[in-house]
Amino acid sequence: MTQKRVMMFCFSLICLSVLLFACSKNENASTDSTDESEKNSSDEPQEISMMFNLHVPEVPDGRLEELLEEKTNTELDIRWVPDNNYAETLNTQIATGNLPDVFLLKDVTLDQQKDAVRDGQYWEIGPYLEEFPNLNKLNKDILKNTMIDGKIYTLYAGRPLSRQGLIYRKDWADNLGLDAPTNLDELYEMMRAFTEDDPDGNGEDDTIGLTDREILGTFENFATWHGAPNRWGEKDGQLLPQFMFPEYREAMDYFKSLFDKGYINKDAPVTSKTDQQELLKNGTAGVYIGTMGDVEPMYSDAVAINPDVEFDVHNHIEGSDGEYRTRSIPGYGSMLIFPKQSVETEEELKGILAFFDFLMTPEGSNLLYWGVEGEHYEVVDGFAKVKEDNEEAYNLEIRPYTPFEIGEPETNGRYTGYYDYEPRAKADELYEDNNEHLVHDPTASLESPTWAEKSETLNQIMEDATYQYFLGQLDEAGFEDAIERWKEAGGQQVIDEYTEGYKEQNNG
Numbered sequence: 001m002t003q004k005r006v007m008m009f010c011f012s013l014i015c016l017s018v019l020l021f022a023c024s025k026n027e028n029a030s031t032d033s034t035d036e037s038e039k040n041s042s043d044e045p046q047e048i049s050m051m052f053n054l055h056v057p058e059v060p061d062g063r064l065e066e067l068l069e070e071k072t073n074t075e076l077d078i079r080w081v082p083d084n085n086y087a088e089t090l091n092t093q094i095a096t097g098n099l100p101d102v103f104l105l106k107d108v109t110l111d112q113q114k115d116a117v118r119d120g121q122y123w124e125i126g127p128y129l130e131e132f133p134n135l136n137k138l139n140k141d142i143l144k145n146t147m148i149d150g151k152i153y154t155l156y157a158g159r160p161l162s163r164q165g166l167i168y169r170k171d172w173a174d175n176l177g178l179d180a181p182t183n184l185d186e187l188y189e190m191m192r193a194f195t196e197d198d199p200d201g202n203g204e205d206d207t208i209g210l211t212d213r214e215i216l217g218t219f220e221n222f223a224t225w226h227g228a229p230n231r232w233g234e235k236d237g238q239l240l241p242q243f244m245f246p247e248y249r250e251a252m253d254y255f256k257s258l259f260d261k262g263y264i265n266k267d268a269p270v271t272s273k274t275d276q277q278e279l280l281k282n283g284t285a286g287v288y289i290g291t292m293g294d295v296e297p298m299y300s301d302a303v304a305i306n307p308d309v310e311f312d313v314h315n316h317i318e319g320s321d322g323e324y325r326t327r328s329i330p331g332y333g334s335m336l337i338f339p340k341q342s343v344e345t346e347e348e349l350k351g352i353l354a355f356f357d358f359l360m361t362p363e364g365s366n367l368l369y370w371g372v373e374g375e376h377y378e379v380v381d382g383f384a385k386v387k388e389d390n391e392e393a394y395n396l397e398i399r400p401y402t403p404f405e406i407g408e409p410e411t412n413g414r415y416t417g418y419y420d421y422e423p424r425a426k427a428d429e430l431y432e433d434n435n436e437h438l439v440h441d442p443t444a445s446l447e448s449p450t451w452a453e454k455s456e457t458l459n460q461i462m463e464d465a466t467y468q469y470f471l472g473q474l475d476e477a478g479f480e481d482a483i484e485r486w487k488e489a490g491g492q493q494v495i496d497e498y499t500e501g502y503k504e505q506n507n508g
Helices: 003-042 063-072 083-096 107-118 140-146 170-175 184-196 217-226 246-261 273-281 292-305 346-359 362-370 388-397 399-404 422-434 449-470 476-507
Strands: 046-054 074-082 102-105 154-158 164-169 208-211 232-235 238-241 285-291 311-314 332-337 377-380 383-386
Touching: 046 083, 046 346, 046 399, 063 074, 063 346, 063 362, 074 083, 083 102, 107 332, 107 449, 140 154, 140 332, 164 170, 164 184, 164 292, 164 422, 170 311, 184 208, 184 217, 184 246, 184 285, 208 273, 217 246, 217 285, 238 476, 246 449, 273 285, 273 292, 285 292, 292 311, 292 422, 311 422, 346 362, 362 383, 362 399, 383 388, 388 399, 449 476
Parallel strands: 046 074, 046 102, 208 285
Antiparallel strands: 102 332, 154 332, 164 285, 164 311, 232 238, 377 383
């Protein structure tokens, strides 16, 4: 055999070896891929138990739950508890050690759980968030407001920082030649006119200016418009509660005048939110102060009673100094927490966090909040619009799941809503405008063990005193006495604790 033929023969052997090796490798890779696919398809779904508050009359249809399970390979066990019973039910579950893997907390219930958190009964999830590409997008400033001792234990449901403003009878204002009020004097004149000047034109004395309910939320908006702090404010190097500021007292006198003149429902201290809204919807009252986005469902009910009713929304009410202010929330409405008695291993925790990581994707967040595109909603000009011919299914199948939401559109990528009803679309614009005029609560990220223990009692003392002042059952001296009772019941300790934390935070 010539040298040339020998070289050709060797080259052929090399090529054949390479080909056989490649085929063998491809076959192995194919087998490995098939095995992995079979492994994934045979993975048992992770069971996750949850407890959430229910804001609607009926437990939701299971359609969305099934869709979420399919998308995340989970098996969900959801306990739905009516919202007005949620805190009581949660306390019972905690006391009996019957907690689910995940449950919802609000500010007060978080305060009550801080000792248990410090005792190691809940998972610190902060170190795990960076492992999840979507959970890692959560707003760092808002996460800071949820921290306990500088550590993250909860996932938050984002909320606009201020949704507060007026919903009012625009048709009444037009009848009386009134524009949207721009300051406290003009708002007072509107409430007076809605009471005394027969805004509905029926010749009867059957209307009032403002509808209110049993908590101080409506009044606290007036206090902020007057220049009072948001719950707490700094004065002479101390953090003091809002009711120790002169602007709060000015707002009290303003509000008392509404009671004295009959411009507000005098049974406000015992009026429920449902009844408060009913007074606007049925044509008794002309101004409602609260979440401006409520204008759409309230209008739907009102127009069924009176087809000619017109509502509008407005936010810009200046104080005597010409400044507009609105109180800010800490950026979240509720939180989710993970007890170690139920979630026993790190592996289980990561599986649960993976479920919520999916809900932080545009796909997951839109599915959760809006449902199935083309069935429950459609996209119009980049906004999500609930399909009118399937609104009932949306309300039964999708709407109750909103407490599941993590983050906000800026971080989870979900669509914001498209609204045919112009005042509702305007409300979203005013939420954005409110961001330029926020008054923050300086205690949002501070700790007060006394407040965690005694907040319910302390709040009740001052709520009672404030409403008694409005109704003329308490004078200025009596209100001062109530403050002293508040201090003696633990309020002074709260002042001291918040002040110490505030100084440490600012000096740090």
